[in-house]
Amino acid sequence: MLGMHLLLAVGLAAFADGLTPLGVLAAFTLIYLLLKLSSRLMGLRGYVLRLELGVRFAGWFMLEVLKASLDVARLVLGRRVAISPAVVEVALVRRDERVATLLACLLTLTPGTLALHYRSEDGMLYVHALDTDSAAAVEEGVRRIEARLLAWLDAGNGDARRMQ
Protein backbone atom coordinates (compact mmCIF):
# COMPACT_ATOMS: atom_id res chain seq x y z
CA MET A 1 0.00 0.00 0.00
CA LEU A 2 2.85 2.35 0.79
CA GLY A 3 4.41 1.47 -2.56
CA MET A 4 1.18 2.34 -4.36
CA HIS A 5 0.93 5.59 -2.42
CA LEU A 6 4.52 6.51 -3.41
CA LEU A 7 3.91 5.55 -7.01
CA LEU A 8 0.79 7.73 -7.11
CA ALA A 9 2.73 10.60 -5.56
CA VAL A 10 5.59 10.34 -8.07
CA GLY A 11 3.09 10.05 -10.91
CA LEU A 12 1.17 13.10 -9.75
CA ALA A 13 4.38 15.10 -9.32
CA ALA A 14 5.56 14.12 -12.81
CA PHE A 15 2.16 15.01 -14.24
CA ALA A 16 2.28 18.43 -12.58
CA ASP A 17 5.81 18.90 -13.98
CA GLY A 18 7.35 19.08 -10.53
CA LEU A 19 9.45 15.93 -10.28
CA THR A 20 11.64 17.28 -7.45
CA PRO A 21 11.84 15.84 -3.94
CA LEU A 22 9.73 18.72 -2.66
CA GLY A 23 7.16 18.18 -5.41
CA VAL A 24 6.92 14.46 -4.63
CA LEU A 25 6.55 15.27 -0.94
CA ALA A 26 3.74 17.73 -1.70
CA ALA A 27 1.98 15.18 -3.90
CA PHE A 28 2.42 12.52 -1.21
CA THR A 29 0.82 14.81 1.37
CA LEU A 30 -2.03 15.67 -1.00
CA ILE A 31 -2.79 12.01 -1.69
CA TYR A 32 -2.58 11.30 2.03
CA LEU A 33 -5.24 13.95 2.70
CA LEU A 34 -7.45 12.44 -0.02
CA LEU A 35 -6.98 8.96 1.42
CA LYS A 36 -7.80 10.23 4.89
CA LEU A 37 -11.00 11.85 3.70
CA SER A 38 -12.08 8.74 1.84
CA SER A 39 -10.64 6.20 4.28
CA ARG A 40 -14.02 5.18 5.65
CA LEU A 41 -15.37 4.73 2.16
CA MET A 42 -12.46 2.68 0.82
CA GLY A 43 -11.61 0.71 3.94
CA LEU A 44 -8.12 2.14 4.26
CA ARG A 45 -8.32 3.24 7.88
CA GLY A 46 -5.59 0.83 8.91
CA TYR A 47 -3.15 2.14 6.36
CA VAL A 48 -3.86 5.79 7.13
CA LEU A 49 -3.48 5.19 10.86
CA ARG A 50 -0.24 3.31 10.33
CA LEU A 51 1.13 6.09 8.14
CA GLU A 52 0.25 8.76 10.72
CA LEU A 53 1.84 6.80 13.55
CA GLY A 54 4.89 6.06 11.41
CA VAL A 55 5.44 9.75 10.64
CA ARG A 56 4.93 10.67 14.28
CA PHE A 57 7.36 7.93 15.33
CA ALA A 58 9.97 9.11 12.81
CA GLY A 59 9.72 12.71 14.06
CA TRP A 60 9.95 11.68 17.69
CA PHE A 61 12.88 9.42 16.88
CA MET A 62 14.80 12.19 15.14
CA LEU A 63 14.35 14.38 18.22
CA GLU A 64 15.64 11.54 20.39
CA VAL A 65 18.74 11.07 18.21
CA LEU A 66 19.46 14.80 18.47
CA LYS A 67 18.97 14.64 22.23
CA ALA A 68 21.28 11.63 22.42
CA SER A 69 24.05 13.43 20.59
CA LEU A 70 23.70 16.54 22.74
CA ASP A 71 23.82 14.27 25.78
CA VAL A 72 27.06 12.68 24.60
CA ALA A 73 28.45 16.12 23.78
CA ARG A 74 27.65 17.40 27.26
CA LEU A 75 29.36 14.41 28.88
CA VAL A 76 32.38 14.41 26.61
CA LEU A 77 33.12 18.13 26.61
CA GLY A 78 32.93 18.47 30.39
CA ARG A 79 36.10 19.14 32.27
CA ARG A 80 36.14 15.68 33.78
CA VAL A 81 34.40 12.67 32.27
CA ALA A 82 32.39 11.57 35.30
CA ILE A 83 30.06 8.74 34.32
CA SER A 84 28.67 5.73 36.14
CA PRO A 85 27.80 3.11 33.51
CA ALA A 86 25.83 -0.06 34.18
CA VAL A 87 24.52 -3.11 32.37
CA VAL A 88 20.82 -3.54 33.02
CA GLU A 89 18.52 -6.38 32.02
CA VAL A 90 15.08 -5.57 30.65
CA ALA A 91 12.37 -8.14 29.92
CA LEU A 92 10.77 -7.39 26.54
CA VAL A 93 7.00 -7.43 26.17
CA ARG A 94 7.11 -9.00 22.71
CA ARG A 95 9.41 -11.99 22.18
CA ASP A 96 9.39 -11.67 18.38
CA GLU A 97 13.02 -11.58 17.22
CA ARG A 98 12.35 -9.11 14.39
CA VAL A 99 10.77 -6.65 16.81
CA ALA A 100 13.64 -7.20 19.25
CA THR A 101 16.22 -6.48 16.53
CA LEU A 102 14.46 -3.28 15.49
CA LEU A 103 14.07 -2.22 19.09
CA ALA A 104 17.75 -2.86 19.83
CA CYS A 105 18.80 -0.75 16.84
CA LEU A 106 16.53 2.12 17.89
CA LEU A 107 17.69 1.80 21.47
CA THR A 108 21.32 2.25 20.50
CA LEU A 109 20.50 5.55 18.79
CA THR A 110 18.49 7.01 21.68
CA PRO A 111 20.06 8.77 24.69
CA GLY A 112 22.17 6.86 27.17
CA THR A 113 21.48 3.29 26.11
CA LEU A 114 23.27 0.69 24.00
CA ALA A 115 21.86 -2.74 23.23
CA LEU A 116 24.46 -5.25 24.36
CA HIS A 117 22.86 -8.67 24.15
CA TYR A 118 19.50 -10.36 23.62
CA ARG A 119 18.65 -13.76 25.03
CA SER A 120 15.93 -15.12 22.80
CA GLU A 121 15.06 -18.01 25.13
CA ASP A 122 13.68 -15.78 27.88
CA GLY A 123 13.25 -12.49 26.01
CA MET A 124 15.79 -10.58 28.08
CA LEU A 125 17.51 -7.59 26.55
CA TYR A 126 20.76 -6.47 28.16
CA VAL A 127 21.29 -2.73 27.88
CA HIS A 128 24.47 -0.82 28.58
CA ALA A 129 23.58 2.55 30.08
CA LEU A 130 26.17 5.29 29.83
CA ASP A 131 25.33 7.29 32.92
CA THR A 132 22.69 6.05 35.32
CA ASP A 133 22.17 5.33 38.98
CA SER A 134 18.88 3.45 38.86
CA ALA A 135 17.91 0.39 36.83
CA ALA A 136 14.26 1.46 36.91
CA ALA A 137 15.00 4.66 34.97
CA VAL A 138 16.76 2.73 32.20
CA GLU A 139 13.96 0.19 32.05
CA GLU A 140 11.35 2.93 31.82
CA GLY A 141 13.21 4.49 28.89
CA VAL A 142 13.24 1.14 27.08
CA ARG A 143 9.54 0.63 27.84
CA ARG A 144 8.69 4.01 26.33
CA ILE A 145 10.41 3.23 23.03
CA GLU A 146 8.92 -0.26 22.99
CA ALA A 147 5.39 1.03 23.58
CA ARG A 148 5.72 3.55 20.75
CA LEU A 149 7.23 0.98 18.39
CA LEU A 150 4.55 -1.61 19.13
CA ALA A 151 1.77 0.96 18.79
CA TRP A 152 3.07 1.77 15.33
CA LEU A 153 3.63 -1.83 14.22
CA ASP A 154 0.24 -2.98 15.48
CA ALA A 155 -1.73 0.00 14.19
CA GLY A 156 -4.68 -1.00 12.06
CA ASN A 157 -3.75 -4.66 11.99
CA GLY A 158 -7.35 -5.65 12.61
CA ASP A 159 -8.60 -3.47 9.75
CA ALA A 160 -5.90 -4.68 7.40
CA ARG A 161 -6.86 -8.27 7.96
CA ARG A 162 -10.50 -7.54 7.34
CA MET A 163 -9.57 -5.75 4.13
CA GLN A 164 -7.83 -8.77 2.65
Add this chain to the structure above:
Amino acid sequence: MNGSLLAWLASALVLGGAAFCLIGAIGVLRLPDCYSRMHAASKAGALGAAMVLGGVAAATSGEVALEAMFALLVLLATAPLAAHAVSRAAHKVGVKPLTGALGDALAAREAAGEAAGARAAEASGVVGGPVAKS
Protein backbone atom coordinates in the same frame (compact mmCIF):
# COMPACT_ATOMS: atom_id res chain seq x y z
CA MET B 1 16.56 34.66 -2.18
CA ASN B 2 15.53 31.05 -2.12
CA GLY B 3 18.93 29.99 -3.43
CA SER B 4 20.87 31.86 -0.76
CA LEU B 5 18.64 30.47 1.98
CA LEU B 6 19.35 26.94 0.76
CA ALA B 7 23.07 27.72 0.66
CA TRP B 8 22.95 28.95 4.25
CA LEU B 9 21.05 25.86 5.30
CA ALA B 10 23.55 23.61 3.53
CA SER B 11 26.50 25.35 5.19
CA ALA B 12 24.91 25.15 8.61
CA LEU B 13 24.10 21.45 8.17
CA VAL B 14 27.58 20.51 6.94
CA LEU B 15 29.28 22.51 9.69
CA GLY B 16 26.97 21.14 12.39
CA GLY B 17 27.45 17.60 11.11
CA ALA B 18 31.21 17.98 11.13
CA ALA B 19 31.01 19.35 14.68
CA PHE B 20 28.99 16.32 15.83
CA CYS B 21 31.46 13.96 14.13
CA LEU B 22 34.26 15.76 15.99
CA ILE B 23 32.39 15.38 19.28
CA GLY B 24 32.00 11.67 18.56
CA ALA B 25 35.73 11.37 17.92
CA ILE B 26 36.57 13.26 21.12
CA GLY B 27 34.18 10.95 22.93
CA VAL B 28 35.98 7.87 21.59
CA LEU B 29 39.21 9.40 22.84
CA ARG B 30 38.04 10.50 26.29
CA LEU B 31 35.54 7.90 27.48
CA PRO B 32 37.03 5.19 29.65
CA ASP B 33 36.11 1.80 28.17
CA CYS B 34 35.01 0.07 24.98
CA TYR B 35 31.28 0.15 25.80
CA SER B 36 31.01 3.83 26.65
CA ARG B 37 33.13 4.64 23.61
CA MET B 38 30.57 2.88 21.44
CA HIS B 39 27.93 5.28 22.82
CA ALA B 40 29.87 8.26 21.48
CA ALA B 41 30.72 6.63 18.16
CA SER B 42 27.20 5.38 17.38
CA LYS B 43 25.12 8.39 18.45
CA ALA B 44 27.16 11.48 17.65
CA GLY B 45 28.78 9.87 14.60
CA ALA B 46 25.45 8.83 13.09
CA LEU B 47 23.84 12.22 13.65
CA GLY B 48 26.90 14.03 12.29
CA ALA B 49 26.97 11.95 9.12
CA ALA B 50 23.21 12.37 8.70
CA MET B 51 23.54 16.15 8.96
CA VAL B 52 26.38 16.19 6.42
CA LEU B 53 24.19 14.15 4.04
CA GLY B 54 21.34 16.60 4.58
CA GLY B 55 23.73 19.42 3.83
CA VAL B 56 24.79 17.73 0.60
CA ALA B 57 21.15 17.36 -0.42
CA ALA B 58 20.51 21.04 0.33
CA ALA B 59 23.69 22.21 -1.42
CA THR B 60 22.70 20.54 -4.67
CA SER B 61 19.18 21.98 -4.19
CA GLY B 62 17.68 18.53 -3.92
CA GLU B 63 19.27 16.88 -6.94
CA VAL B 64 20.94 14.13 -4.95
CA ALA B 65 18.27 14.03 -2.25
CA LEU B 66 17.28 10.47 -3.16
CA GLU B 67 20.86 9.21 -2.95
CA ALA B 68 21.36 11.05 0.33
CA MET B 69 18.21 9.44 1.72
CA PHE B 70 19.37 5.93 0.78
CA ALA B 71 22.77 6.64 2.32
CA LEU B 72 21.03 7.88 5.46
CA LEU B 73 18.96 4.69 5.68
CA VAL B 74 22.06 2.50 5.32
CA LEU B 75 23.82 4.62 7.93
CA LEU B 76 20.97 4.40 10.43
CA ALA B 77 20.86 0.63 9.97
CA THR B 78 24.60 0.00 10.22
CA ALA B 79 25.69 2.38 13.02
CA PRO B 80 23.78 0.57 15.81
CA LEU B 81 24.65 -2.84 14.37
CA ALA B 82 28.35 -2.01 14.37
CA ALA B 83 28.18 -0.67 17.93
CA HIS B 84 26.33 -3.80 19.02
CA ALA B 85 28.80 -6.12 17.27
CA VAL B 86 31.83 -4.43 18.81
CA SER B 87 30.42 -4.28 22.33
CA ARG B 88 29.05 -7.83 22.15
CA ALA B 89 32.38 -9.17 20.93
CA ALA B 90 34.16 -7.30 23.72
CA HIS B 91 31.84 -8.82 26.30
CA LYS B 92 32.31 -12.31 24.80
CA VAL B 93 36.09 -12.17 25.09
CA GLY B 94 35.74 -10.95 28.66
CA VAL B 95 36.42 -7.22 28.60
CA LYS B 96 34.88 -6.10 31.86
CA PRO B 97 32.69 -3.02 31.51
CA LEU B 98 33.59 -0.23 33.86
CA THR B 99 30.43 0.07 35.94
CA GLY B 100 29.10 2.22 38.72
CA ALA B 101 27.07 1.05 41.66
CA LEU B 102 24.60 -1.00 39.58
CA GLY B 103 27.13 -3.45 38.20
CA ASP B 104 26.96 -5.77 35.21
CA ALA B 105 23.72 -7.77 35.01
CA LEU B 106 24.81 -9.73 31.94
CA ALA B 107 28.03 -11.00 33.54
CA ALA B 108 26.10 -11.93 36.68
CA ARG B 109 23.50 -13.80 34.62
CA GLU B 110 26.14 -15.61 32.58
CA ALA B 111 28.02 -16.66 35.70
CA ALA B 112 24.78 -17.96 37.21
CA GLY B 113 23.86 -19.69 33.94
CA GLU B 114 27.26 -21.38 33.68
CA ALA B 115 27.02 -22.62 37.22
CA ALA B 116 23.52 -23.97 36.58
CA GLY B 117 24.62 -25.51 33.27
CA ALA B 118 27.56 -27.24 34.90
CA ARG B 119 25.28 -28.63 37.58
CA ALA B 120 22.79 -29.87 34.97
CA ALA B 121 25.55 -31.48 32.90
CA GLU B 122 26.92 -33.23 35.96
CA ALA B 123 23.48 -34.46 36.89
CA SER B 124 22.68 -35.89 33.44
CA GLY B 125 26.20 -37.17 32.86
CA VAL B 126 26.47 -35.60 29.37
CA VAL B 127 29.28 -33.11 29.58
CA GLY B 128 30.04 -32.47 25.91
CA GLY B 129 26.41 -32.21 24.74
CA PRO B 130 25.79 -28.45 24.52
CA VAL B 131 29.28 -27.73 23.22
CA ALA B 132 28.98 -30.24 20.40
CA LYS B 133 25.63 -28.73 19.37
CA SER B 134 26.97 -25.22 19.09
